[in-house]
Amino acid sequence: xxxxxxxxxxxxxxxxxxxxxxxxxxxxxxxxxxxxxxxxxxxxxxxxxxxxxxxxxxxxxxxxxxxxxxxxxxxxxxxxxxxxxxxxxxxxxxxxxxxxxxxxxxxxxxxxxxxxxxxxxxxxxxxxxxxxxxxxxxxxxxxxxxxxxxxxxxxxxxxxxxxxxxxxxxxxxxxxxxxxxxxxxxxxxxxxxxxxxx
Amino acid sequence: xxxxxxxxxxxxxxxxxxxxxxxxxxxxxxxxxxxxxxxxxxxxxxxxxxxxxxxxxxxxxxxxxxxxxxxxxxxxxxxxxxxxxxxxxxxxxxxxxxxxxxxxxxxxxxxxxxxxxxxxxxxxxxxxxxxxxxxxxxxxxxxxxxxxxxxxxxxxxxxxxxxxxxxxxxxxxxxx
Numbered sequence: 001x002x003x004x005x006x007x008x009x010x011x012x013x014x015x016x017x018x019x020x021x022x023x024x025x026x027x028x029x030x031x032x033x034x035x036x037x038x039x040x041x042x043x044x045x046x047x048x049x050x051x052x053x054x055x056x057x058x059x060x061x062x063x064x065x066x067x068x069x070x071x072x073x074x075x076x077x078x079x080x081x082x083x084x085x086x087x088x089x090x091x092x093x094x095x096x097x098x099x100x101x102x103x104x105x106x107x108x109x110x111x112x113x114x115x116x117x118x119x120x121x122x123x124x125x126x127x128x129x130x131x132x133x134x135x136x137x138x139x140x141x142x143x144x145x146x147x148x149x150x151x152x153x154x155x156x157x158x159x160x161x162x163x164x165x166x167x168x169x170x171x172x173x174x175x176x177x178x179x180x181x182x183x184x185x186x187x188x189x190x191x192x193x194x195x196x197x198x
Numbered sequence: 199x200x201x202x203x204x205x206x207x208x209x210x211x212x213x214x215x216x217x218x219x220x221x222x223x224x225x226x227x228x229x230x231x232x233x234x235x236x237x238x239x240x241x242x243x244x245x246x247x248x249x250x251x252x253x254x255x256x257x258x259x260x261x262x263x264x265x266x267x268x269x270x271x272x273x274x275x276x277x278x279x280x281x282x283x284x285x286x287x288x289x290x291x292x293x294x295x296x297x298x299x300x301x302x303x304x305x306x307x308x309x310x311x312x313x314x315x316x317x318x319x320x321x322x323x324x325x326x327x328x329x330x331x332x333x334x335x336x337x338x339x340x341x342x343x344x345x346x347x348x349x350x351x352x353x354x355x356x357x358x359x360x361x362x363x364x365x366x367x368x369x370x371x372x373x374x
Binding site for chain 1: 212213214222245248249250251252253254255256257258259262263266274278281282284285286288289290292293296297304307308309310311312313314315316317318319320321322323324325327328330331334335339340343344347348351352357358359361362363365366368369370371372373374
């Protein structure tokens with residue numbers, strides 16, 4: 001019993017630490033924290049694998065609202081139920097909200113300072129690299145599975161849909177999920193184009 | 199009642215704000231400034247600028263701060279919950295369903311097919327970050343920072359926390 005509650009306590013601390021770190025380091029809003037969440041959740045604590053993380057990211061993108069807190073809440077829930085959910089969200093959100101409330105007058109003097117702008121400027125390409133590396137790892141994982149044609153087709157179609165046609169990601173994610181769910185086995189993937197573009 | 203108003207003001211941007219935190223900023227502004235008149239446009243801009251200077255997701259920073267200004271500690275909690283709660287609940291529901299049937303071939307196919315889409319989405323966001331960095335600090339700084347951070351992260355396996363902290367220090371020293 002004491003052992004069980006001990007491991008629960010440990011997990012609670014881990015959930016809080018993981019998302020606290022993400023919240024503090026996530027410069028540039030929600031999307032910049034995605035690679036950081038991946039680092040903590042998949043690489044460090046191994047609460048889920050790459051496939052599950054990609055599912056979480058896909059659904060998080062398909063649903064409205066801020067992405068970082070949705071991830072924190074869901075992953076916290078997976079690890080430790082409701083407690084984990086609340087802990088994850090609070091750990092990610094609370095530190096900077098407190099900073100804003102406590103230091104508003106002090107910070108507003110600094111917000112336009114070149115130092116702060118320099119910080120934001122230098123961190124942007126770094127976050128870009130982290131996102132690109134994560135994107136690459138998803139392509140690689142998908143490529144290693146047997147259906148290479150699916151990876152290429154789905155990748156190209158969604159790239160065209162987002163980049164050229166400016167279709168909202170939620171539509172593409174929803175379309176892909178529905179296609180996977182309702183398509184018969186061995187059906188050519190090209191049928192998906194109509195399903196998604198409409 | 200103020201708490202109910204706060205809830206509505208942040209519930210709507212949370213639900214309508216497709217595309218993550220930054221997409222919901224104009225919607226929050228519409229509720230907070232135009233509809234409930236809790237602050238002027240200048241004050242809102244001030245808070246937004248401050249929020250952007252601090253780390254962490256922007257939508258929740260705005261909700262927490264404005265909620266606190268309008269309704270104290272409880273107001274902050276209500277605004278935060280309205281921003282995060284509804285779509286988080288939907289997410290837990292959907293994913294729990296996926297997780298329960300994770301061994302079914304259909305679900306495995308979904309997981310396999312969604313992976314390249316997520317890859318593209320991340321690549322697009324990465325591109326946007328590079329683009330805004332190019333505009334902000336120029337091509338030379340951008341390329342140098344990209345190469346150095348790529349080497350640090352992937353070749354020498356430095357922890358992201360150090361790379362980010364390092365880039366913040368670099369920004370203060372050389373880009374200010």
